[in-house]
Amino acid sequence: MENKAYIRGQKELREEVHDTGLCTGCGACVNLCPYYATSRDKTVVKDLCDRTAGRCYAFCPRTPTDLEAIRQQLFEPQDLTPELGAVKGFYLTRASDPDTRSLAQHGGTVTTLMSLALSEGIIDTALLAEGGGSDLPSGVAVSQASEVSKLAKSKFIAAPMVEAFNKAVLSDAQKIGVVATPCQTLALAKMKMKPFPKNDSQIGKLRLTIGLFCGWVLSWRSFKQLLDQKIDQRKIVSLDIPPSKYKTMQVETNSGLVEIPLDEVEACVREACKFCTDVTAEFSDISVGSARLPDGWEVAKGWNQVIVRTTAGEALMQLAKDRRVLEFREVPGGNLDKLKQASLKKKRTALDNLACKSGDRDDLLYLDCRDPVFQTFDW
Amino acid sequence: MADISNKTEGLADLLLGSEAIGRGALEGGVNVVASYPGNPSTEITEAIRQVAEKMNIYVEWSVNEKVAVETAAAASFAGLRGLSAMKQNGLNVALDFVSGISTSGSNGGLVLVVCDDPSGITSTSEQDSRPLARSLDFPLLEPGTFQEAKDMTRFGLELSEKIGRMVLFRSATRLQHARGRTLLGSLPEEKRKAHFDTSKQYVAFPSLPRHVEAKERMAQAKELCKDSAFNVYEGPENPDLLIITCGSCYLYALDAMNLLGLWDRVGILKIGTVWPLPDDLIKTHMAKNSRILVLEEVEPFLEGNLKELAVEWAADVSMPTFFGRRTGPLSDTGELNPDIIITALTEILELTYEARPPAYDQQAKAMVEKLVPPRSLALCAGCPHRASYWAIKNAEVLDTRDGFVTGDIGCYSFGLFPSGYSIMKTEQAMGSGPGVGYGFGKLGQFDMQQPVVAVVGDGTFYHGALPALVSAVNNQSNLTLVVLDNGATAMTGFQPHPGTGLDAFGHPAKPVLIEDICKSLGVRVEIIDPYDSEAATQKVLDFMNDEQQGPRVLIMRQQCALQMARSGKLYDVWVDQEKCVGEDCGCNRYCSRAFKCPGIMWDAQAQKARIDEAICVGCGVCAQVCRHEAILLKPLKAVQGKDS
Amino acid sequence: MTKHALQKDPLNAIITGVGGQGNVLMAQLFGRALTDKGFAVTVGDTYGAAQRGGPVSSHLRISKQTLYSPLTPSGQADIIISLEPVEALRVLGGWGNPGVVVISNTRPSYPFDVTSGGADYPALADITAAAEELAQKTLFIDASEIALEMGAPVLTNTIMSGLAVGLDLFPITADDFIAVLKNQFDDKKFNLNHSAFQKGLDLAASNKWSD
Structure with missing residues (x-):
């Protein structure tokens, strides 16, 4: 198959990604050079660059990408599934430590794994999102395991974690772990492919990628406007979205729970998310999301579903088991299938949206219609 | 600048057109000169200023052109002789008063010199001021040579005094900025005293009877100019073609006549008293010519009036064929030059002319195309306006709401161009940055979301921004006003303004500070050094997002880089050749390509940036711009320039 | 015809350079020296906004009798004196002809368009070759x-003035020009300019034209 993943410069990145609503705000192009910045939930071009090829274009998760080449390079072929990417193992887990659980959004699995990686020296720096709610989140670097749990809540607005990574590699950090959304894990995976040999020596510092399941994120500006109409934002404690049948976003405030109809929230979804085919962060070492259990949401929300994808991820999970920092419970039959169906649904929608945007089923903009995964289902 | 006070009558001096006008004013016994600087008029007042103290002449750089003409007019009302010089844009500022004095009349000789700028080389328009003479009933003089520039100024003062009306004197860039041989006349001995005759009134109302009087005075002026030596015919008795011209076109026409060898076929009638026109003289020549080419800058003012006369005289003068800017073959826009006139003449007379061999011409043009890079005008190395625009540009990008800048006239107009990151999106008149910005600030009710930053220079702040700022307070406009304060009227050559604390002679004057004005209006006002790049960016962002109603004023204060070049560098600046990333991904010459300070050169051989020692003023901003810590600084003195 | 007579009427010289280099003053001083010798001289300065960085040319039109316009018609330069090498070419492109003589400083002043990456500056060898052609x-x-070496880059124009006088480009003598310098400057500046002028005269004696 002819490789579609060519590299161009800033002009094309602007024309093909920034100006078309495809930009995810991941920050892959930020901090590589002075020409870009993240501001107010947007990746902005500060100055024009006339290079015809740049890392900004090469690393962007919304420029043409040969997904299959990345799968073949980063994962073991026998683990690959069309719906969920590489699956070495599928688990239901939660933090053994009740304090961690109480601070976390769901089961506290991400907090536990990152803390463990830090305390075991697998990484020396963890990059996590800070802020959230209706605030502008940002990526912060943490080097103490104890600091990880302070940054444990779900973020409905994406922090530019790849920007944080690009900054961290310039620091003293040698072994970096990142908690990232699917688009961000794709950017990091593109970096691992070393498309720009002269400047990619830093990607070796990336030792652990924990991906978060993600249906979409919200546009900060739209969501802020929505919340402005509903609540005094200074009172917000946390936000959550229960399973889809509830059709609501729950906002916990100091004066009680406020519910916002989900369709109002979904109107604030970032444009770029409509073109994302990845719900489970397929290009990470370990992916973590909320659980679905027959016991109902009140129980399920205390647990996480976890996909282990790489040997590095597998080793960390084993360590978590050995150290008893994670509790495991049996995965109910059908959970994996449900997740596969959810994943396929997102893929179908995204491909349809891409074809619709380009006006041509054979032109999927940043994706290649010949990708073997896209041949396995109808869209 | 030449000393224009030489007492040797008959001496052949080499004077700028501006200096010739200044000398003419001295010879005409001028007492008060009040002007506002603006290219190409500035040097007139500068030339007089240099000798004013020893000649007991009062000279001032007024706050704007209207005040300037009013100041000169007061001298006239008091029986003195007054002169005010300005560029054509400035005449517009003064126009309300100019219109009033056309009706009210004046007393002592009063001349308003307006310097037009054909092609708008340094102006926002190539406006032709002459039609005003007709619409407002002023005599208008237009010199064709340096000698005339001098003699006409003196004549203008005398004529004005005789008819009790201000006289317009029209010059243009090409004459203002050229030097030519001028024979000096005598300087008057008379010392006038100022006294206002209280039996008289100089009032513009009731206007109709005063208008009638103005028309009578114009008839008087016409009579006085009937045989003026400023209107000259040169050429054969009965030429094939008559050129009628005025102003700087006269010398171009002579060049064309010489190169084409047309003195036996073509005649030139040069008109110096352009309004009211010398009808009799024109009629004599029109009667002898069936073809007339009119050469003038820029509007077909002469052409139109000549055609009007031709229609009036249709009974006894056969209608000639006219050529000119309205009829063609000349364009109705842009400055003329000898080449354009040569082309027009060869077309009308069906001649052939080659300036140089065609093969050479092609080769020369191809050489320029291949080798000669353009040399665009740019903000100077170290210019604080660049630093300010860098901060504003960054703040607008980071704000993400598609903000923009409204601006106006000064060195900071370079915000229009790449040198100023092209962030200025409106630019019309002195003070229109704040004025238009004020208007945008009232568009909230129509869902205007974009943040607008209005910029204005310190000189322009006093000249034309105050009414907009007062309106913004009064009407609570959401206006972010940035005053780009470099402590001088830098573009025109460092004339003082009300904030500098100096008068035209450099003597102490009472300063009127921008921050004090803003405070008195109850406006949030802060002062910041634009050389402190990140702080300036954050401050602009903060001002743009100030949710309080009404305007706020951020003064970005740092002395002009030209002053800095004189007073000494703040820092030694150099590039660490090891750390410089050059054109690689990660920089791509960010300092030279994005920041664009001309003090940063590109060493193509080394593929590294380098500081141009010859023009770097050591502002140190580029060191903050470089992300690779490759531009290094060594402080040379306690940081100056933070003068308040 | 004597050495210091007017070789052609009008004699058209264009003195060019970049804003701030002092070619306007240089043209003014030549104009004054020529006026003092009784010539009818026009000196026209062409430049844009009164700022550094743009090209600035002064047109000297020298005649025994008539006043000529401040703009030399295309292709009519007899002499081009440039304080900056590509500016010599720019003027040559518009006003050059097979009879023109060119003297130029070789030190580049890089245009904004070049420093900001939008255009290339030619190699000096290409510039001189094009001019010779x-x-x-x-x-x-x-x-x-x-x-x-003299400690003041602003003296470049005076050195070039000495070179032009030493090469007999104008109908004036060295003493004519020195008299104007003396009139223009205070003693300290005069001495500096005088020695710069002398260096220019020496250059004229020790350098040969390229044909």
Whole structure:
């Protein structure tokens, strides 16, 4: 198959990604050079660059990408599934430590794994999102395991974690772990492919990628406007979205729970998310999301579903088991299938949206219609 | 600048057109000169200023052109002789008063010199001021040579005094900025005293009877100019073609006549008293010519009036064929030059002319195309306006709401161009940055979301921004006003303004500070050094997002880089050749390509940036711009320039 | 015809350079020296906004009798004196002809368009070759280097003035020009300019035209 993943410069990145609503705000192009910045939930071009090829274009998760080449390079072929990417193992887990659980959004699995990686020296720096709610989140670097749990809540607005990574590699950090959304894990995976040999020596510092399941994120500006109409934002404690049948976003405030109809929230979804085919962060070492259990949401929300994808991820999970920092419970039959169906649904929608945007089923903009995964289902 | 006070009558001096006008004013016994600087008029007042103290002449750089003409007019009302010089844009500022004095009349000789700028080389328009003479009933003089520039100024003062009306004197860039041989006349001995005759009134109302009087005075002026030596015919008795011209076109026409060898076929009638026109003289020549080419800058003012006369005289003068800017073959826009006139003449007379061999011409043009890079005008190395625009540009990008800048006239107009990151999106008149910005600030009710930053220079702040700022307070406009304060009227050559604390002679004057004005209006006002790049960016962002109603004023204060070049560098600046990333991904010459300070050169051989020692003023901003810590600084003195 | 007579009427010289280099003053001083000798001289300055960085040319039109316009018609330059090498070419492109002589400083002043990455500056060898091809004769000298050795880059124009007088480009003598310098400057500045002028005269004696 002819490789579609060519590299161009800033002009094309602007024309093909920034100006078309495809930009995810991941920050892959930020901090590589002075020409870009993240501001107010947007990746902005500060100055024009006339290079015809740049890392900004090469690393962007919304420029043409040969997904299959990345799968073949980063994962073991026998683990690959069309719906969920590489699956070495599928688990239901939660933090053994009740304090961690109480601070976390769901089961506290991400907090536990990152803390463990830090305390075991697998990484020396963890990059996590800070802020959230209706605030502008940002990526912060943490080097103490104890600091990880302070940054444990779900973020409905994406922090530019790849920007944080690009900054961290310039620091003293040698072994970096990142908690990232699917688009961000794709950017990091593109970096691992070393498309720009002269400047990619830093990607070796990336030792652990924990991906978060993600249906979409919200546009900060739209969501802020929505919340402005509903609540005094200074009172917000946390936000959550229960399973889809509830059709609501729950906002916990100091004066009680406020519910916002989900369709109002979904109107604030970032444009770029409509073109994302990845719900489970397929290009990470370990992916973590909320659980679905027959016991109902009140129980399920205390647990996480976890996909282990790489040997590095597998080793960390084993360590978590050995150290008893994670509790495991049996995965109910059908959970994996449900997740596969959810994943396929997102893929179908995204491909349809891409074809619709380009006006041509054979032109999927940043994706290649010949990708073997896209041949396995109808869209 | 030449000393224009030489007492040797008959001496052949080499004077700028501006200096010739200044000398003419001295010879005409001028007492008060009040002007506002603006290219190409500035040097007139500068030339007089240099000798004013020893000649007991009062000279001032007024706050704007209207005040300037009013100041000169007061001298006239008091029986003195007054002169005010300005560029054509400035005449517009003064126009309300100019219109009033056309009706009210004046007393002592009063001349308003307006310097037009054909092609708008340094102006926002190539406006032709002459039609005003007709619409407002002023005599208008237009010199064709340096000698005339001098003699006409003196004549203008005398004529004005005789008819009790201000006289317009029209010059243009090409004459203002050229030097030519001028024979000096005598300087008057008379010392006038100022006294206002209280039996008289100089009032513009009731206007109709005063208008009638103005028309009578114009008839008087016409009579006085009937045989003026400023209107000259040169050429054969009965030429094939008559050129009628005025102003700087006269010398171009002579060049064309010489190169084409047309003195036996073509005649030139040069008109110096352009309004009211010398009808009799024109009629004599029109009667002898069936073809007339009119050469003038820029509007077909002469052409139109000549055609009007031709229609009036249709009974006894056969209608000639006219050529000119309205009829063609000349364009109705842009400055003329000898080449354009040569082309027009060869077309009308069906001649052939080659300036140089065609093969050479092609080769020369191809050489320029291949080798000669353009040399665009740019903000100077170290210019604080660049630093300010860098901060504003960054703040607008980071704000993400598609903000923009409204601006106006000064060195900071370079915000229009790449040198100023092209962030200025409106630019019309002195003070229109704040004025238009004020208007945008009232568009909230129509869902205007974009943040607008209005910029204005310190000189322009006093000249034309105050009414907009007062309106913004009064009407609570959401206006972010940035005053780009470099402590001088830098573009025109460092004339003082009300904030500098100096008068035209450099003597102490009472300063009127921008921050004090803003405070008195109850406006949030802060002062910041634009050389402190990140702080300036954050401050602009903060001002743009100030949710309080009404305007706020951020003064970005740092002395002009030209002053800095004189007073000494703040820092030694150099590039660490090891750390410089050059054109690689990660920089791509960010300092030279994005920041664009001309003090940063590109060493193509080394593929590294380098500081141009010859023009770097050591502002140190580029060191903050470089992300690779490759531009290094060594402080040379306690940081100056933070003068308040 | 004597050495210091007017070789052609009008004699058209264009003195060019970049804003701030002092070519306007240089043209003014030549104009004054020529006026003092009784010539009818026009000196026209062409430039844009009164700022550094743009090209600035002064047109000297020298005649025994008539006043000529401040703009030389295309292709009519007899002499081009440039304080900056590509500016010599720019003027040559518009006003050059097979009979023109060119003297130029060789020190580049890089245009904004070049420093900001939008255009390339040609190699000096290409500049001199192009000038030699289009002019009757040329002389390129690093006058800026000499001025820097004297401790004041602003003296470049005076050195070039000395060179022009030494090469007999104008109908004036060295003493005519020195008289104007004396009139223009205070003693300290005069001495500096006088020695710069002398260096220019020396250059004229020690350098040969390229044909």
